[in-house]
Structures are given as structure tokens and as C-alpha cells.
Amino acid sequence: MAKWMSVAQVKEKIEENSAEEVTAQYLEAIGKSKINGYITVSEKALEQAKKIDAEGHNGPLAGIPIAIKDNISVVGLPNSCGSKILEGYIPPFNAHVIEKLLAAGAVILGKTNMDEFAMGSSTETSYFGPTANPWDLERVPGGSSGGSAAVVAAGEAPFALGSDTGGSVRCPAAFCGVVGLKPTYGSVSRYGVVAYANSLEQVGPLANNVTDIAVLMDVIAGYDRKDSTSIDSKIEYQKALVEDVKGLKIGVPKEFFGEGIHPDVEKAVWNAIHKCEDLGASWEEVSMPHIKYALASYYIIAMSEASSNLARFDGTRYGYRANGENWHAMVSKTRADGFGTEVKRRILLGTYALSAGYHDKYYLKALKVRTLVKQDFDRALSKVDVLMAPTMPNPAFKIGEKIEDPLTLYLSDVNTCPINLAGVPSLSVPCGFTDGLPIGLQIMGKPFDEPAVLRAAYTFEQNTDYHTKRPSEVA
Amino acid sequence: MITKEDVEHIGWLARIEISEQETVEYMEKLNSVLGYFGQLDELPTKDVTPTYHVAEIYNVFRDDVVEECLPQEVVLANTEHKQDGAFRVPKIG
Numbered sequence: 001m002a003k004w005m006s007v008a009q010v011k012e013k014i015e016e017n018s019a020e021e022v023t024a025q026y027l028e029a030i031g032k033s034k035i036n037g038y039i040t041v042s043e044k045a046l047e048q049a050k051k052i053d054a055e056g057h058n059g060p061l062a063g064i065p066i067a068i069k070d071n072i073s074v075v076g077l078p079n080s081c082g083s084k085i086l087e088g089y090i091p092p093f094n095a096h097v098i099e100k101l102l103a104a105g106a107v108i109l110g111k112t113n114m115d116e117f118a119m120g121s122s123t124e125t126s127y128f129g130p131t132a133n134p135w136d137l138e139r140v141p142g143g144s145s146g147g148s149a150a151v152v153a154a155g156e157a158p159f160a161l162g163s164d165t166g167g168s169v170r171c172p173a174a175f176c177g178v179v180g181l182k183p184t185y186g187s188v189s190r191y192g193v194v195a196y197a198n199s200l201e202q203v204g205p206l207a208n209n210v211t212d213i214a215v216l217m218d219v220i221a222g223y224d225r226k227d228s229t230s231i232d233s234k235i236e237y238q239k240a241l242v243e244d245v246k247g248l249k250i251g252v253p254k255e256f257f258g259e260g261i262h263p264d265v266e267k268a269v270w271n272a273i274h275k276c277e278d279l280g281a282s283w284e285e286v287s288m289p290h291i292k293y294a295l296a297s298y299y300i301i302a303m304s305e306a307s308s309n310l311a312r313f314d315g316t317r318y319g320y321r322a323n324g325e326n327w328h329a330m331v332s333k334t335r336a337d338g339f340g341t342e343v344k345r346r347i348l349l350g351t352y353a354l355s356a357g358y359h360d361k362y363y364l365k366a367l368k369v370r371t372l373v374k375q376d377f378d379r380a381l382s383k384v385d386v387l388m389a390p391t392m393p394n395p396a397f398k399i400g401e402k403i404e405d406p407l408t409l410y411l412s413d414v415n416t417c418p419i420n421l422a423g424v425p426s427l428s429v430p431c432g433f434t435d436g437l438p439i440g441l442q443i444m445g446k447p448f449d450e451p452a453v454l455r456a457a458y459t460f461e462q463n464t465d466y467h468t469k470r471p472s473e474v475a
Numbered sequence: 476m477i478t479k480e481d482v483e484h485i486g487w488l489a490r491i492e493i494s495e496q497e498t499v500e501y502m503e504k505l506n507s508v509l510g511y512f513g514q515l516d517e518l519p520t521k522d523v524t525p526t527y528h529v530a531e532i533y534n535v536f537r538d539d540v541v542e543e544c545l546p547q548e549v550v551l552a553n554t555e556h557k558q559d560g561a562f563r564v565p566k567i568g
Contacts, residue, residue, distance in 0.1 A: 089553050090553065092552065185528070185529050229528065229530045231530060231532070290518075296511060296514055307489060316562050318553035328568075329492075329565075339491070345508075348489055351489040352477065368523040368524070370526040371525060406508060407511055423528075447529075
């Protein structure tokens with residue numbers, strides 16, 4: 001069996017052999033892994049595949065294996081969020097997206113590594129140790145869905161689910177040379193996904209090609225009454241896979257090509273824009289003057305929401321519990337021992353930003369800046385169909401290189417987090433290499449205009465070969 | 476600028492125990508991040524409406540009907556600290 005397969009190829013293999021055999025081969029690849037991409041491998045995967053074989057492959061994803069980020073609840077599998085504080089916790093219910101996947105016949109291979117509570121851009125803050133980038137095992141895979149991106153890049157799953165609060169699907173997609181989509185806010189239910197910053201995050205797919213992103217979106221997107229921000233967009237994602245960009249208007253926001261961008265990244269992204277132009281699209285520069293304030297606004301909002309969302313981890317009902325002479329001491333010790341440094345930093349900063357005397361200066365100010373950033377997107381996207389820019393200003397960095405200084409690490413989210421403030425869809429697709437490391441092209445669209453984003457990405461992919469390159473480190 | 480006392484205070488508000496040595500470390504790292512956040516001050520926002528979330532959804536209601544929920548033993552299955560069908564915690568104060 002080829003190590004890297006599209007969903008269509010996996011389907012063929014299942015028909016030729018069986019879902020059980022295909023699952024067994026992925027489990028074998030996972031067993032030989034060099035990247036620490038999975039936190040838990042499901043012991044029930046083979047059993048699930050056998051059942052699908054017995055039932056006769058019904059459903060759009062019948063027998064197709066998938067990897068799930070470890071903050072998305074699956075009954076019977078631990079849901080650690082990369083944290084000690086959820087030690088031993090096994091969710092008693094499935095996330096909405098998992099119900100959809102199971103109904104479509106997908107086989108869950110396991111749960112993937114991530115920055116603790118999705119707070120990071122490198123997967124180094126996981127309690128279970130860092131994941132390695134399949135293109136260079138000394139480098140980070142990006143984050144926070146680093147495990148999901150790395151296992152897809154390493155051929156240990158055909159596709160995966162991640163979550164994206166400020167770039168957590170697109171950053172690792174860019175660093176690992178795979179495709180990742182942050183859908184429009186509201187298109188995919190967040191029910192059963194452990195909340196970090198709920199006004200910003202969406203579940204998103206990661207795959208080896210644009211087609212498989214659309215295949216997965218057709219299964220997981222849609223209305224869910226258990227998520228009060230759910231919107232039924234009725235988009236047919238696979239129908240958007242049209243190889244034609246004639247007449248497509250591309251906006252190039254110059255603010256995304258700021259100081260510190262790697263020259264090869266800048267070159268690769270411009271080459272991609274010119275490629276689209278050759279294929280019949282047109283481009284123009286657009287200005288988004290508030291983008292430079294997006295990062296600060298994003299972090300204040302994310303940390304503030306986190307300080308509230310993570311209050312539930314108090315040792316009372318599940319997970320790790322420390323001893324304490326009274327309730328306050330028990331909770332304070334549980335959280336001191338159970339959370340890692342970065343999570344504690346963000347909770348403390350968020351608590352500060354919401355506390356009496358500072359609420360208006362930080363939190364309210366950030367929400368107002370969010371409005372200005374959103375207006376920048378509205379204005380830019382009123383003139384063009386999509387925006388194109390680098391996903392990450394630089395390629396994957398070395399493990400340990402940025403972990404000591406939080407601000408340095410935060411700055412790497414500069415091109416991804418504005419999208420979450422505005423809630424628009426954004427996809428990262430491979431567009432080149434520098435010193436053997438992948439580069440991602442970011443394509444952003446109007447709210448619920450994933451079809452335009454997918455059309456641009458699909459056409460670019462069909463006319464280039466970046467997505468066919470595989471990392472030799474894990475071959 | 477955030478002081479040692481501020482760190483201790485927010486540690487208490489967030490219910491995270493912080494040692495003497497950690498207080499100094501947090502103070503330095505938090506001040507560096509807050510310094511960066513300070514750049515927002517240069518942007519005038521007096522008449523700007525805040526955006527809490529971007530979905531154009533306001534009140535979401537459902538019919539007030541009883542539905543099946545998780546059984547008590549399933550909800551209690553994730554902790555050893557339970558008694559008589561309830562979670563057991565140390566006394567509050």
C-alpha cells in the first residue's frame with residue numbers, strides 16, 4: 001500500500017481489500033512512527049473497520065481512517081487536550097463532528113498531539129512532549145494542531161481534524177506541507193470541542209489535497225442545535241472543486257508581507273499569485289490598515305475567554321486532583337500542578353485583562369479593535385473574491401528555539417489570527433519550499449464563501465506539484 | 476506595569492497557586508506581553524462598537540421540553556471523589 005493516499009485512493013483499496021486491512025496498515029505505520037503525532041491510538045479502530053466491512057461499506061467515508069485532535073470528544077478515548085489536568089478523563093459523549101464522522105462510516109485511528117489546550121504555535125507545550133515535523137525531525141510541526149498535520153504529512157492518516165483559534169489548523173498545515181481549512185465561524189459545530197476562546201475557534205480539516213478537505217467539510221459542516229453559534233450555510237463543498245480561476249479577483253494585502261518575512265516565503269507566495277494570474281485570475285494590492293493591531297487584539301480576547309473557559313478545570317468532577325485543606329487550596333493546587341506554564345500565563349493575563357480597573361483598557365479596547373479589523377476584511381473583500389498572502393511569515397523553526405519567550409512565539413501568528421477576529425474562511429495550501437521546508441499560501445474569502453476559496457486552491461493545486469512532494473525523513 | 480502584588484492577586488482570582496519564585500518570573504513575562512498590548516492605545520476607538528463575536532445570531536431559544544440526559548453514574552464515572560451520588564470536595568473555607 002502506498003504510504004500517502006488520497007481519500008479516493010483509500011476507497012479503492014477498501015473495495016479491493018477491506019476496511020480492516022487498510023486500517024491495519026495505518027496502525028502499522030503509526031506503530032513505526034518517528035514523530036510522536038498521536039497521544040492515544042484507538043484500540044477499537046480495527047473492530048470498527050471490521051464492523052464496517054460486515055455492514056457493507058455504506059456512507060460517504062465508509063472505512064476511511066481519520067485522526068482526531070485531542071480536544072475533540074470521542075466516547076471511550078481519553079481527551080487530554082495535551083494537559084496533565086485532564087489525566088484519566090474519558091468523555092461520556094461524542095462531539096457533534098464525531099457523530100457526523102461515525103454516521104458517514106469513518107474509522108477513528110486515534111487522538112493527536114497538540115499544544116496544551118490549543119495554546120501555542122509549535123505543539124511544544126503538550127504534556128506528552130513535542131511532535132516532530134516530518135520534513136525535519138528537529139523542527140516543530142507548527143501548532144496547535146501539530147499532531148494532526150504531522151500525521152497526515154507522515155502518511156499515518158489520510159486526513160485529520162484540528163481546531164483553529166488563531167491559526168492552529170493553518171500554521172501546522174503550512175509547516176508540514178499539507179492543506180488545512182479554517183471554516184467560516186459558525187459553519188462547523190463546536191459541541192464537544194473543549195473551548196479555549198469560543199468566539200474565535202472552529203474545527204477544521206487537514207488533508208494531503210484540496211479535494212479531501214471538501215470531502216470532509218461535506219460531512220462535518222452543518223447546523224447543530226447544541227451549538228448556539230451554529231449556522232446552516234447549506235454549502236456543497238465538493239461542488240466548489242472547479243478547475244477554473246478565469247475572472248477571479250485576487251486581493252493582495254500588503255500588510256501580510258511585513259517586516260521579518262522570509263524572502264523565500266515572499267517569493268513563493270508571489271509566484272503562486274502570478275500562477276493564478278497566468279490561469280486567468282487578476283490581482284490587485286489592497287490595504288488593511290488595522291492588521292498591525294490584530295495580534296494584540298486577538299491575544300487579549302483569546303486570553304480573556306480562556307480565563308473564563310478554563311475555570312471549569314478545578315479537580316472536582318474529572319481529571320487530576322491535588323490535596324488541599326479546603327476547597328480553595330485544593331483547586332489552586334490542582335490548577336498549579338495540572339496546567340503547564342503557557343496555559344497558566346494565558347489564564348493569568350486573561351484574568352488581569354478582565355479584572356476591575358483593567359477591563360476597559362484591555363478587553364473592551366481589544367473588542368473595538370476587532371471591529372476595525374473586521375471592517376478591513378469587509379472593505380477588502382467587497383472589491384475582490386479572495387485574498388492571498390503567506391500563511392506563516394517563516395518556515396518551521398527548531399524545537400526549543402522560541403519556547404522561552406512567549407512574545408516571540410505569539411508574533412508568529414501575525415498572519416493567521418486576524419482571520420479568526422473577522423470569522424472569515426481561510427485555507428493554507430502548499431506553494432513552495434525553502435531549504436527543504438514547506439511554505440503555505442493562505443487564501444481567505446468572504447464569510448461562507450468557501451466555494452471561492454476552494455476553487456482558487458483547487459485550481460492552483462491542479463496546476464502545480466507542491467502537494468505531491470513527500471518528506472524523506474519518514475518515507 | 477504589573478507588580479508582584481498584582482501577580483499574587485490575579486493568581487488568587489484565577490485560583491492558581493504561585494510560589495514566591497514564580498511570582499517574579501510571571502511578573503517579567505506578563506509585563507513583556509502587556510507592553511506589547513499597550514500599542515492598542517495609539518488607536519482611537521471612542522466611537523467604535525465592540526465585536527463580541529461575528530455570527531449574526533442574538534437569542535437562540537429551544538422549546539422547553541424534557542430530554543434524555545446522561546445518567547448520574549456516567550457523569551460520576553470520571554472521578555474517585557464521590558459520595559451518595561454527588562461529587563465530594565473539601566469544605567469551602
